[in-house]
Amino acid sequence: MHRFFAPALDAGDEMVALPRDEGEHLRRVLRLGVGDTVTVFDGRGHEWLARVARAEAAAEPQVPVTVAQAVLKGDKMDDVIRDAAMLGAAAIQPVVTTRAETTIAALMRGARVDRWRRVALASVKQARRAVLPEIRVPLTLEHVLEEPASALRLMLVEPSALAEVEPLSAIQQLPVPADVTLFIGPEGGWTEHEWRSAQAHGVRLVRLGRRTLRADAVPVAALSVLQFLWGDL
Numbered sequence: 001m002h003r004f005f006a007p008a009l010d011a012g013d014e015m016v017a018l019p020r021d022e023g024e025h026l027r028r029v030l031r032l033g034v035g036d037t038v039t040v041f042d043g044r045g046h047e048w049l050a051r052v053a054r055a056e057a058a059a060e061p062q063v064p065v066t067v068a069q070a071v072l073k074g075d076k077m078d079d080v081i082r083d084a085a086m087l088g089a090a091a092i093q094p095v096v097t098t099r100a101e102t103t104i105a106a107l108m109r110g111a112r113v114d115r116w117r118r119v120a121l122a123s124v125k126q127a128r129r130a131v132l133p134e135i136r137v138p139l140t141l142e143h144v145l146e147e148p149a150s151a152l153r154l155m156l157v158e159p160s161a162l163a164e165v166e167p168l169s170a171i172q173q174l175p176v177p178a179d180v181t182l183f184i185g186p187e188g189g190w191t192e193h194e195w196r197s198a199q200a201h202g203v204r205l206v207r208l209g210r211r212t213l214r215a216d217a218v219p220v221a222a223l224s225v226l227q228f229l230w231g232d233l
């Protein structure tokens with residue numbers, strides 16, 4: 001029986017992808033096909049029987065969304081990264097805001113970006129995505145606003161914010177954008193200076209209903225609504 005090396009193999013996985021050279025050997029040299037039985041080993045002393053299967057990756061959303069998420073306290077940011085990657089975010093931009101209880105230097109010293117990238121990788125594997133979202137290095141809101149703009153930029157603000165805010169559902173009246181940046185605030189919300197600065201940079205202020213949600217719950221709700229509006233659900 002043919003044996004193949006699968007270093008990413010985990011005892012809890014139902015499926016495992018072979019490294020490129022092993023996959024090419026299976027398909028082009030040995031000409032094995034769907035349903036053929038093989039063995040796979042991880043190089044760490046474990047070996048399993050396996051059956052060759054065709055893996056279909058989950059479809060990607062038609063509108064790439066970059067989630068510009070204000071850095072949250074504790075492990076809440078891990079949850080945001082996990083959920084945004086699961087729901088198809090194209091990239092996640094951590095943002096250090098006025099109300100953040102951290103700094104860019106502290107995040108980099110704590111290797112938080114490396115941790116978030118591992119969280120994102122585990123999430124896309126679970127969601128069967130074939131695209132790994134880019135987890136960018138943290139920036140201040142001012143730096144993110146100065147970067148080249150997406151076709152549409154949205155900032156979710158508190159329902160009580162003293163600003164002219166439109167409901168997120170109003171986006172369905174616009175042409176489907178080529179790409180989107182979605183700004184999501186920290187615990188306590190954006191400061192007035194922050195949302196006014198965003199507004200001055202052409203960012204549209206929107207609200208997600210009339211109730212105040214937990215900061216770590218907002219990305220799931222917002223991405224789900226946008227994907228529904230654009231036919232991605």
